Amino acid sequence: MAASGMAARAVLVTRPEGQAQALCNALRQRGLRVYHQPLIDLQGLPELAPAARQCVLDLDLYQHVIFISGNAVRFALPWLEDYWPQWPVGVNWYAVGAGTARALAGFGIHAQLPGDEMNSEGLLRLAALRELGGQRALIVKGEGGRELLRDELQRRGARVDQLACYRRLPITLPAGAMAGRLAQWRPDVLLISSGEGLANLLGLLSAEESAKLWQTTFIVPSQRVAQQARAAGLEQVRVAANASDPAMLEALDVWRQETGEM
Template sequence: MVTEIASALGRILVTRPAGDASDRLCAALKMDGYEVFSQPLLVLKRLPQLPVAQCQMLLHLDLYQHVIFISSNAVHFGMALIEDHWPQLPVGLNWYAIGAATAARLEHFGIEAVTPGSVMTSEGLLALSLLQNVRDQRVLIVKGQGGRETLAQELTRRGALVEELPCYCRSLPEMPAGELAANVTQWGIDVIMITSGEGLSNLQVLLSPAETTKLKRIGLIVPSQRVAHMAQIAGFDQIVTAENASDLAMLRALKEWRRGTGE
């Protein structure tokens, strides 16, 4: 009976990197009665060795006024590095998290972080009052390798002394050509949940143009207007834009998709 109900509600593909965040979203979807499949579109790995300059950033953490974590993964990998250098965290720093999940992860380290609320983006962080007048103040951005430079560029424009600490790398999962499209078809996926622009880019890499055309009618839930625009350019036309990449926002967007399909 549970399987029949789940099939009626829809089959959902979760594409978050493997780990706690993916497990929580999958569990929440199953609780709501969906049939859930997982295929990470990003593989995360700790960087094997930090350059000397970045080790110096960690050694002098107490000299920064602002420390920003741009994802819960940045907390996972970054705090491991910070604790190696600071068994007791320095005081007097302003800590920031891009969203509630990132802030919750920082709480495990005794850190109360400022968040931008529902706007879980670089733009949301840049709107925070504490980051408006930052001239000559030192800012450390803890992040993954690569990614958007909007936050660092704008804070630099405001006069801040910005440094970035990449603490993990993201890579494309190893899959034979055609495997992802075959799985999506075999599983009867109704909706693919995308939680980042890089995840969408990897989806495009793993699908051939012909496969993308074949699957473009599948529902696509994305975390922002920026990623929605990317999806439109890629050829998808059943796109629902969530308020952000959180579990709650993704679940709300899924309900919107169901209303749109008349289910």
Template sequence: MTPWRVLLTRPAEESTALAAALSDAGIFSSSLPLLETAPLALTGEQQAVFRDLGRYCAVIVVSKPAARLAVQLLDQPWPQLPWFSVGAATAQVLADHGLDVHYPKTGDDSEALLELAALREAVARPGARVLILRGEGGRELLAQRLREQGASVDYLELYRRFLPAYAVGELARRIQLERLNGLVVSSGQGLLHLHALAGPDWPRMAQLPLFVPSPRVLEMARDAGAEKVVDCRGASAAALLVALRSHDAATL
């Protein structure tokens, strides 16, 4: 198989960990973080949500930044209610602080989370109310499906996402300089930032194999004009490695 040389676009800390896992598997990667986060200032009303978590039957945390900020806001003793996350890495942040966390063992997306028996049981209760902790925007499908099951859903947005500043043409320069033959994004927002940073170079970038974490992001990528999109069925290093090993860079 033709060796992969891929561009990682996660936040710097996450890209470092992912790059190490790829290196151990003999895969070259280059990191160009396209997604950074900044905490949002919470109003008194929003802070009060954490003092009254007992009114919810479940709390869903959709990302590691949301998990890190949530545990900073929680007071002891923590409410005894089920917590849920989309993936294992987010769950670990919460579990490290003593919270009871459920997450799908296969698939790192909203669809997999919605299939969890524990979540279905929680929202089946009369008057079920769910709190979703997230960044600005995103995960609308999750709330929609929960409401269809009869639950009331509240959002608490803890951070905003932004594209770091790069020089014009930096993306194309990196790809050419390091002879990269694949691109990796871990979220829909990451894909949007990739498209934005590419600018007029996007038609050429769109010809490179693009590895995405879910069917939703796959559709977004195709709508944007990406020609060779691979759904890794998860955002973990293990899911990416399976996808890379299942495809040949020369034929994809």
């Protein structure tokens, strides 16, 4: 809780709509003022393109099927279930993080996890993905994004296909609206889930408005996003172990301890 006589610290959560409730609840339980402003809008693709449909039909031909987010599970599994009432045998399933694995478990799929490094780099450290000569891999993802995983799996000898099942769009707000909300909420900390979200936030602000955030604390999910934040002029950047709720909460708790609130 906030120290006696001090106003509760304010935290801005920026996860997409429908994916922030658990994190917001955990923050409120810590006695914090919590605000939620999504920075990314997620939209499922309306239908399977012919190439994507072929990937789904060929599911039993892949040795490795990798889901790079919980959103990939959310949007792709209904498609897969339409074609596969029973999951094919002989497939190794992978999830980028614990939340993604839990989502897959809800469909009866047990997935391998990379550990604390919940990103493409962590997946690439898994022993099962080191030697892939002649094997096929399917990456289930959103449109666009990083190609590190695909490129490295191909370098290791795999034949790689990608199944895009949703798109990420920057939220749109009237000019000055984001700055107005920040001025009203006065967050002490912003929890940023991705580099794309950070870019969208800065895109909603003028240079003068962005400068007002230079001394605000940002908690980001990786060193890569931290570098992006510092390059934009943000000075108070802390790096969580990954983008999961527990990792973000742990980083926030460390910040609170170091700033004397706990």
